[in-house]
Amino acid sequence: MNVHWKPRGGVQASVGIINAVEFDPDLELLWVSDSFGRLMSFTTHSQTNTLTWTAYSSFLASTRPLSGIFFLPLGGEKIVTVADHNVIRGYKRGGALFLCRTLPPQTQDYIELFQTHGGTGVVSFTGNVGLTRFSIGNEGADRSVTVPLGESKVVALHQTERWIVTGSTSGSIVVRDSNDLQVVDMVPTSRHRVLAMDAYDDTIVAAVVERSMTSGVRVYDVRKMAEPVIAIGGIPSDSVSQVRRYRDSFGISADRAFVLTSCGFHIVQMDQPSPVFSSNGMVEDACTSVSVSPNGMCAAIGNDKGYFIALAHPATREDYVMSRFEKPQRPVNPVFTQSWAEKKEGDTFAFFDETVPAAELASNWPPEDYMILSVPAPTRCLNVESRTVLQNRWGFLRADSYLPDPKDKITSNLPDPFPFNLGLGDDPAAVQRKLQDMKKDQKRRYFDLREGTAGEYAPLEPARHVCYSSHHRFDWEGHNAIPRDVVGLDNSFPECWITTLLQSLYLCHPPEYPVRKVILRHLCTREYCIACETSFIFSNMLMTSATGLNPIVQVANLIRTMYKVPATASLFEPVNSRDEAVKRMHTAQLVLLEALHRGLQDEKAYPFMEHKPPCPDFEHSIAYLFGTEFSSGGRVHLEPQFYWDVPSSALKVNEGLQHLLKQIESYRDQVQIKRLPPIIVLRLNPEGGTLKPPRCLHISREAKEDSNYVLCSSLIHLSDDADDPGRFVIHQRILDNRFSLVNDYRVTAPMEEQELEDLMPAFHSHRAVVAYYALDKLAAPPYSLQDGNRPPNMFEVLGPLLLNDTLAKPLQRDPSAQRFKSPLASFYEIKSNDLVALDAEYVVLNWSSRCIDAGLENNSLHKTHMALARLSCILSSAPGDERTIVDDYVHTPEVIEDYVTQYSGIHPGDLDPLKSSKCLTSRKATYLKLRALVDRGVVFVGHGLYQDFRVCNIAVPAEQIIDTLMMFHKPGGRYLSLRFLAYHVLGERVQEGEHDSVEDARTSLRLYRKYQQLVSEGTFDTVLDKLLATGAETSWYVPEGRDAFGVSSVAFTGATGSPVFPDAPSTLVAAEVVESVEFTPTE
Structure with missing residues (x-):
């Protein structure tokens, strides 16, 4: 045969790399895993020439990429088995965890390569010691054998019933007996x-x-x-x-x-x-x-773009049968009885199948995981001779029927049964509507086009699932082609559709960026100020792109603030249709610009210390940039117009605008335009329509100079149908006449606008809804010329807040007792490159999103958000200098779901102004203190700082971060906890009972000082190896009790050694040095 396989379509299963694909040995399922550790199964939805794949289950199975998918016989069925870092997990088909086995003791610390044999139940893996044979029996007895590997780096491992074979980079191939791992034969090094x-x-x-x-x-x-x-x-x-x-x-x-x-x-x-x-x-x-596939008739190939391609044997026609199942032949004259007929004793020809117990349902999920729908049971017949299941007269098979046929697929009318169908409620009359809504919601997320997926325009997974927990391995280059120009924004919450407007303002009119440079200069003391929060986001975006950080910035604090402002809170009400979503975006554009305008005007009413506006008319900057000034009845209106609605009857945007201007100019006595703004915002296609914003606008007015505007950005709405609220993306001008697609945190390389339109998904409804145009000669404000490509340095302005927190006084019942007393006489005592140890504590908010219809809300839609609750900073200019300069408890007005007291040390009432006795301050004040330290150029020291800065919502250059979590770590090894390091390196005990951020920050600082000492002595690598060996021997155990070392206070005496350094001082802080430094006690 010249053609060995024929393609049968494909589907994008992930945004990451497809690491493994495997056919299910028993059922009609194809299993796929990606580089994020997610395990998915797919089944064919139709048996036609154009094969359609449907997601059957999807769940997170590992904390690292899965290199293989295997099936072990356990509990009377085949269990999907995968390997994590140091644990072996097995799952049922729907994602229910069935097996979780840690590595046997005295074997290895972690798993590198992993293999199993489905017939024997034996697994084998390589790790830091060598090769391990690990036998998992149904009775739960685990038997293991471990041998060292003499060959060089092993890159291939495979297992058969009799042999375990390894291949290495040196060219050697070693065959071992699968029972005792004795070498049978080998191919020598080559x-x-x-x-x-x-x-x-x-x-x-x-x-x-x-x-x-x-x-x-x-x-x-x-x-x-x-x-x-x-x-x-x-x-x-x-x-x-x-x-x-x-x-x-x-x-x-x-x-x-x-x-x-x-x-x-x-x-x-x-x-x-x-x-x-x-x-x-x-x-x-x-x-x-x-x-x-087991029957050899199907194949599947995964690639590095997240797709898998299905192949079929050239002998197949339409059916795509993956398992070994053989369809039974129907007899020529079938004999059967209907379900309502009485079964006669001794009747061996036909009967209605009522003998199968409920525990043996055709699905793999246990019966208690189902909500059995209260609908009439269909007629169902079974032929005894052929075991053929005959369809009922309605042609419908219920999901809870007793189906012995493994080839039956889940019906498309039912949602994924895992983690449970709790979202359907208990009202049978409402089940059908809710099923349709859930199916529509699934369609919005996983809508596959006839010619492939939506490509660059496809919706992205929430950033909190893929960008933060795995930032060290996330494929940023594949998602953002120009991170130095455009930074992505978080999409973790339903309210994040508002970020398209933020991107349009931030990137408006490159390379001058006048809007961005105005907003960056805003600062006031109002607790809930949208202009301030927007300024913080723009500052983080600019710092992120300038310093090469991971190109994504959070917007959760802005959304929290918008919920507190009545004018913007209504933007997040549920949207139920395409036209309603477009109208909501039109409203949001106006409301956001008005909020920014009011924020700049509020600077005089809410002045921040000695901060002065950069120019006398700074408060009118937004009105100048976006407002169209007009007069009516001879009187000039003070509030300008922030947008233009293009008439729906217009055939072209240019003609419609010019006609609108002529109409206004003709009414000289009533309405007259006094000034066109430098930036025009057009609202397009409110109720359908196909108006496309042109690349430039040429506006002519009588007795006025002609104005030339260039297109800066176009907000585009994508939807599947009229009932789909859809989502928004941006075509953003980057350089000259080249545009990039900005889709949350996905940014394409600049290209011609026509090329972007060619990438548009053909089977999605799309229309431009908002367009931003700027004068071709518009320049940036003069006061921003000295900023360069970084946000303005605010240390001189924000530094006094470190000594006197004026924003905290309204939140404190007794300011004289609750006020934090700084040990600094002047904020200029903080020098560039000084060490600042930092630790943050969080609480869990109950994120009640208004964007979700409360009638359909269930556990899967429940959002949690980690909010900053306490921040502590310790300044150290020299060894022994440990001055606490920040210890803020952050006011949290939202509903707190979990205080996580054991790990945060935060108790109910600590963040409530009416109850707290702590040094309570606003979230804005805490951010500004951090911003002052960043702008001063200090070097932050901490344990897990990247997570702390993400929750604090501030971008910090990498050269200003020293993370002890990464210092005491070897690639492929375990990350060591602060408690473990403090005990074994410093001889100190921390985090006993509740955590304390001041204590944790101080411990991180002393760890870094100890690290410097070990590096200077040339013993750090030896000490780290000893630490890892000690942890493996003790299972990373730290004894309880304050007096384990026989002293009352090891933190300040330095007289007692640690377990790793028994003869050395417990810390680098000498007793006499500590006594000479005056420390200020903290709460």
Whole structure:
């Protein structure tokens, strides 16, 4: 055959790399895992020429990328088994956790490569010690054997019923007995580095590197490893990600194998010296994983773009049958009885199946996980002779029917049964409507187009799931092509649709950016000020792009503030249709500009200490940039117009605007335009329509100079249908006439506007709703010329707040007793490059989003948000100097779901102005104090600082961060807790009972001082190895009790050693130095 496989469509399963694909051995499911540790299963939705895939289950199975998906026989069924860092987990088909086994003691600390054998229940893995055989029995007895690996870096591991085979970078291939791991035979070291490997029966298939940047496949017989049985060459790539052997279903040819490379895949045949097929024109991306179905009729290949491609045997027609299931033949004359007929004793020809207990439902989820719908049971018949399930007269099979057929798919009318169908409520009459709403919601999230997915315009996963917890491995380059110009914004909450307006203002009119530079200069003391919060976001965005941080910025604090301002809180009411969403965006554009305008005007009413506006008319800056001034009846209106509505009857935007201006000019006695703004905001297509904003506007007025405006950004609304609220993206001008797509935290490279339109999903409804135009000669305000590409340095303005927190007084019952007393005489005592140890504590808010219809709200829609509750900073200019300069309890007016007292030390009432006895202040004041320290150029020291700064909502350059969590860490090893390090390195005890941020910050500072000492002595690596060994021996245990070292206060005496340094002082703070420094007690 010239055609070995034919494509049957594909689907984007993830935004990350597809690390593994595997067919279910029993059911019609394809399992897929991505680089974020998420495990997904898919089933075919229809049996047509255009194959459609439907998500059957999706859940987070690991904290790291999964390298393989396996199936172990446990509890009478096949369990999906994967390996995490140091634990083996097994899941049922719907995601219910069935198995969670930690590594056996005295084996290894973590798992690198992992393999299982479905027939024997044996798993094997490599780690920091060597190779481990780990037997998992149904009775729960775990038997393990561990041997060291003599070869160099092992890159391939495979297991058969009799053998465990490893391949290394040195070219050696070692075969071991699967029972005792004794070496049976091996291929010696050679220049042919092993890339990937597969094994079956007594045969090993290994992909190796050859000369001249090519690869080859070598086939070995375990019984004779001296020479390969056959060497297959001519694979034009030196990178092979996987080899997967399969047999021809009809036995026509010899065994074959998929060989995946960075530019497609090849098929090799075990009796041919060169590949028999290459994927040129079919798959050209980097292929990362492959699987062949148990029946050999289907295959699936995953790539580095998050897609998997389904392939079918050329002999198949329309059916895409993945499992070994064989459809029973219906007898010529079937005999059956209907369900209402009385069953007769001894009737062996036909009967209604009532004998199957409820525990044996066709699905894998336990019965208590279901909410059985109260609907009439359909008629269902079973033929005894053929075991054929006959359809009822309505052609509908209920999900709770007793189905022995593993090929039956979940009906599309039912939602995913895991984690439970609690969202359907207990009213049977409302179930159908709620099912339709849930199905529509699923369609919004996972809408697949007939010719692929929405591509760059596809909705992204919430940032809190993929960007923060895995920021060190997230593919930022694949999501943001120009991070130095455009920074993405958080999309973790339903209210984040407002961020499109923020991006349009921030990026308006490059490279001058007049709006951004005005907002950055705003500062006032009003507790809930939208202009201040917008300024903080713009400052973080500018700092992030200038210093090369992860290109995403949070907006949660702005949303929290908007909920507190009546004018903006109504923007987050539920939206139920496409037209309603567009009108809401039109309203939001006006409300946001009016809020910014009022914020600048409030600077005089709410002045911040000695801060002065950069120019006399600064309060009118927003009105000058966006406001159209007009007169009516001879009187000039003071409040300008912030937008223009383009008439819906206009065929083109230019003609509609010019006609509108002529109409206004004709009424000289009533209305007259006095001044057009430098930036025009157009609101388009409020009730449908296809008006497209042109690249430029040329406006002519009688007796006035012509005005030329260029398009800066266009907000586009995407939706599936009229009932879909949809979502918003931006076409943003970046350079000259080149535009980029800004879709939350995904940003494309600049391109021509027509190229962006070609990427637009063809089967989505889309229309431009808001457009921003700026005068082609518009310049930035003069006072911003000295700022460069960073936010203005505010240390001179914000520094006094570190000594006298004027924003805290309205929140304190007794300011004289609650006021924090700073040890600093002047804020100028803080020098550039001084160390500031920092620790933050959080509480969990009950994020009650108004954007979600309360009638459909369930556990899966419940949002939690970590809010800053306490911040402590300790200044250190020299060893022994430990002055607490900030210890703020942050006022939190929202409903607190969990104070997390054990880990935060925060008690109910601590953040309430009516009850608190702490040094309570506003969230704005705490941010401004941090901003002052950042602008001063201090170096922050802490344990897990990236998480702290994210919750504090401030961007800090990497050169100003020293994280002890990363210092005392080896790649691939465990991250050490502050409590463990304090006990074993400093001989101090912290975090006993409740946490204290001052204590934790001070401990981080002393750890860094100790690190400096160890590095200067050249013993740090030895000490770190000893720490890791001690942790492994003690299971990272830290004894309880303050007097474990026989002293009353190890923090200040330095007389007692730690377990790692028994003869050394417990800290670097000498007793006499401590006595000479005056410390201010804190709450």
